[in-house]
Amino acid sequence: MHWLVEPGFWSNPVVGTALxxxxxxxxxxxxxxxxxxxxxxxxxxxxxxxxAMAGGAGASLVGAAPLVGFLLAGVLGGGSMExxxxxxxxxxxxxxxxxxxxAAGLTALLLYFVSSSSSATGSTQSVLFGSVxxxxxxxxxxxxxxxAGTLAALFVVRRPLLLSSLNPELAAARGVRPRxxxxxxxxxxxxxxALSALVIGAILSTALLVGPASAALRVARGLGGATLGAIAxxxxxxxxxxxxxxxxxxxxxxxxxxxVSACVVGVxxxxxALSALWSRARARRG
Amino acid sequence: xxxxxxxxxxxxxxxxxxxxxxxxxRTVLHDVDFRVGEGEFVGLIGTNGSGKTTLxxxxxxxxxxxxGEVIVAGRPGRRGGPVGYVPQRVAFDHDVxxxxxxxxxxxVDGTRLGLxxxxxxxxxxxxxxxxxxxxxxxxxxxIGALSGGEQQRVLMAHALASRPRLLxxxxxxxxxxxxxxxxxxxxxxxxxxxxxxxxxxxxxxxxPLVPVMDRVIYIAQGGVxxxxxxEVVRAEVLSALYGHHVDVLTVHGRVVVVEGEAGDxxxxxxxxxR
Amino acid sequence: xxxxxxxxxxxxFAPFMANAWLAxxxxxxxxxxxxxxxxxxxxxxAAHAIPNGAFAGAAGATLIGASPLLGLxxxxxxxxxxxxxxxxxxxxxxxxxxxxxxxxxxxALLAASGAYEPAIDALLFGELLGVSRAEVVALALLVVGTTxxxxxxxxxxxxxSLSEEIAAARGVAVRxxxxxxxxxxAVSAALAVPVVGALLTFALTVGPPAAARMLVxxxxxxxxxxAVLSLACVWAGIASAYWSGWPIGFFVGVYxxxxxxxxxxxxxxxxxRARP
Numbered sequence: 095m096h097w098l099v100e101p102g103f104w105s106n107p108v109v110g111t112a113l114x115x116x117x118x119x120x121x122x123x124x125x126x127x128x129x130x131x132x133x134x135x136x137x138x139x140x141x142x143x144x145x146a147m148a149g150g151a152g153a154s155l156v157g158a159a160p161l162v163g164f165l166l167a168g169v170l171g172g173g174s175m176e177x178x179x180x181x182x183x184x185x186x187x188x189x190x191x192x193x194x195x196x197a198a199g200l201t202a203l204l205l206y207f208v209s210s211s212s213s214a215t216g217s218t219q220s221v222l223f224g225s226v227x228x229x230x231x232x233x234x235x236x237x238x239x240x241x242a243g244t245l246a247a248l249f250v251v252r253r254p255l256l257l258s259s260l261n262p263e264l265a266a267a268r269g270v271r272p273r274x275x276x277x278x279x280x281x282x283x284x285x286x287x288a289l290s291a292l293v294i295g296a297i298l299s300t301a302l303l304v305g306p307a308s309a310a311l312r313v314a315r316g317l318g319g320a321t322l323g324a325i326a327x328x329x330x331x332x333x334x335x336x337x338x339x340x341x342x343x344x345x346x347x348x349x350x351x352x353x354v355s356a357c358v359v360g361v362x363x364x365x366x367a368l369s370a371l372w373s374r375a376r377a378r379r380g
Numbered sequence: 381x382x383x384x385x386x387x388x389x390x391x392x393x394x395x396x397x398x399x400x401x402x403x404x405x406r407t408v409l410h411d412v413d414f415r416v417g418e419g420e421f422v423g424l425i426g427t428n429g430s431g432k433t434t435l436x437x438x439x440x441x442x443x444x445x446x447x448g449e450v451i452v453a454g455r456p457g458r459r460g461g462p463v464g465y466v467p468q469r470v471a472f473d474h475d476v477x478x479x480x481x482x483x484x485x486x487x488v489d490g491t492r493l494g495l496x497x498x499x500x501x502x503x504x505x506x507x508x509x510x511x512x513x514x515x516x517x518x519x520x521x522x523i524g525a526l527s528g529g530e531q532q533r534v535l536m537a538h539a540l541a542s543r544p545r546l547l548x549x550x551x552x553x554x555x556x557x558x559x560x561x562x563x564x565x566x567x568x569x570x571x572x573x574x575x576x577x578x579x580x581x582x583x584x585x586x587x588p589l590v591p592v593m594d595r596v597i598y599i600a601q602g603g604v605x606x607x608x609x610x611e612v613v614r615a616e617v618l619s620a621l622y623g624h625h626v627d628v629l630t631v632h633g634r635v636v637v638v639e640g641e642a643g644d645x646x647x648x649x650x651x652x653x654r
Numbered sequence: 655x656x657x658x659x660x661x662x663x664x665x666x667f668a669p670f671m672a673n674a675w676l677a678x679x680x681x682x683x684x685x686x687x688x689x690x691x692x693x694x695x696x697x698x699x700a701a702h703a704i705p706n707g708a709f710a711g712a713a714g715a716t717l718i719g720a721s722p723l724l725g726l727x728x729x730x731x732x733x734x735x736x737x738x739x740x741x742x743x744x745x746x747x748x749x750x751x752x753x754x755x756x757x758x759x760x761x762a763l764l765a766a767s768g769a770y771e772p773a774i775d776a777l778l779f780g781e782l783l784g785v786s787r788a789e790v791v792a793l794a795l796l797v798v799g800t801t802x803x804x805x806x807x808x809x810x811x812x813x814x815s816l817s818e819e820i821a822a823a824r825g826v827a828v829r830x831x832x833x834x835x836x837x838x839x840a841v842s843a844a845l846a847v848p849v850v851g852a853l854l855t856f857a858l859t860v861g862p863p864a865a866a867r868m869l870v871x872x873x874x875x876x877x878x879x880x881a882v883l884s885l886a887c888v889w890a891g892i893a894s895a896y897w898s899g900w901p902i903g904f905f906v907g908v909y910x911x912x913x914x915x916x917x918x919x920x921x922x923x924x925x926x927r928a929r930p
Contacts, residue, residue, distance in 0.1 A: 136699070137750070141702070188698060191856070191860035191861075191864075192860055192864065193911070194856070195860055195861055195911060196910070199906060203903075206901045297758055303750075358758075360758070377405065378405070442822055442823055460823075461825075465820060465823045467817070467819050470816075473696075475867050477870055477875070486812065491813070491821075491824050493807065494805070
């Protein structure tokens, strides 16, 4: 086995935390991501990572827990995107962009305050790229709690949510209020994105949200199957990516590891490519 | 399945010649063959999913054919031909900074590169088309702020602006109430006489079109049957087209086409002729 | 970032600020003009993703010792063509995957090259005060090039933005146009990003044009107003940043959002008044 798993992988506590938190985030991202892809909200899903960053910067300024800042900013930003966007549905793209621009500006200001009040450098980079290997184990209980809450909320709203995503007219006829459902979902999305942005960074947050879900939706026939498939693909990508990143330290002569984000994204791209080949082959068979 | 050739005195505008179209491995149109003459008003009648839109897109060159060819005004049909197109729906952004007159003008010069000022010819053509469709009052309004019915009328003006020989309309009557349906048909009938343009209009109800239509093309099971209403909407013709028994009944002066065997729970009225 | 406030308020117009004003002005014009089509074609995600993803190119260029600007342009154009080739219109999944691929590539290249962290901050937030004369000249060329291309493709681009189906039926090469537009977006972003930062460029590309299109009805006037509103954001941003000492990106992001919200309020007010 040593050729596959380099020494110390299983006994290393940092790796253990990373494996657990990565899996938790992948499960939530997969479940939420299927709805994101079906509703065409990838841009919002990505923008919320940047919005949550503003909260992270704010939290470090006032000395609050980063996860609280991420969650608060994500929910506020998501709510304002939804409030601005749904009134005119086709304005959603622009509304997301404006909120993103404002939030990024706010982040710049807060990071400026942070960096002038302390000597914290590299905060931009750690927020952007994150690193599962630097997450403290103390985040695990709170992270698991947020993940469980997010999944529970998604489970509660799933029927009206999917109906209003797939067939808005039928949903309206059944008494579903699209704005209320849209707002509920964006809160779920913001919580999921805030958690994953904190734990694994912005790149992986978007990658895990969109990649496994789009691959699973190509392969699975039903939405239930797609959700399970997205969760499985996401967890596999995170675990394999962490393993590859850890191992890469021993592979290269310079002993410099490939970042986790690059490894996980690599696995996800392979999954997406395989699903594209699969659906093309199925279309040919008729 | 084919159709009779055009009468001697009608010049041909489009010839759909033994066209076959396959979408995702499924044959949607099979050996479709018909001609439309200059200035004709033709109804393309069929249920949802019968291939009406696919056929219109094939004529426009937007849909590749797997066999056969489309000849428009004597040349192989391709994009940019002398054909005006009114799709079933165009979702204009509410805030798009384009007025009705701007959009209609794009029908004339929208394909042209460069930013040369619009000549008087273009402006006069836009005004004339808007006037003939009774849209002059809307010329300065934002296109996204119009109602669905108004937008459809503007799409017609836009399609006519380039003086096409053939006007294709995809289900223009689908979302209109009955007075609007009759009004739209009357306007189209007037315009095609004034402009000498052939009109092919797809619909799932034949009724309101009967007074103005020269011919009907009935589409079902990937094939077509065409001729005058009396020639086509008959039990034996439609039964042959569908490949199973179809009844054409006259109820209180309206003609009802019933697909399927008597007592079949799936049977439902397909086409109503008033 | 912009220096602390000086004793005299008018020093904001001091000679050492001249390049900053010029660069800001040029970027504002390009972003406003290209941004109108970003908004009308609903390509905000691509406008965000392409410059952000392109920073992988800058990292790659430092690794092989080439000019970072060249790396930026090459990667921006490559990701624009990738999005154009793979994605049907508004296919945001493709845009998202392209973005994360480029960012992950950038992370890997940075790890391999061991590049200095502040370089990333500079790319994201820009260094308007450090703009050189040569960069101003490059930006001026960019403004000229963008104006020429936009002028040439203006009508067909607008036509295909309104209805791709109708424009294609009329013979407009809609896919070529879409790719042309994305490459234009990529080149202008790649040249503007090192000067003013990805953040500022993006904020100018969406907010002011989205406001402009709600305030005027004609396409040509919307284009001009988008550039004017974008200029207002930048000028006010430079002045505010100068006097407060806070980062310019904050002010531009907030001013762009304020313009958008104000224009929306004005347009809703007009709509309710128009209705009986």
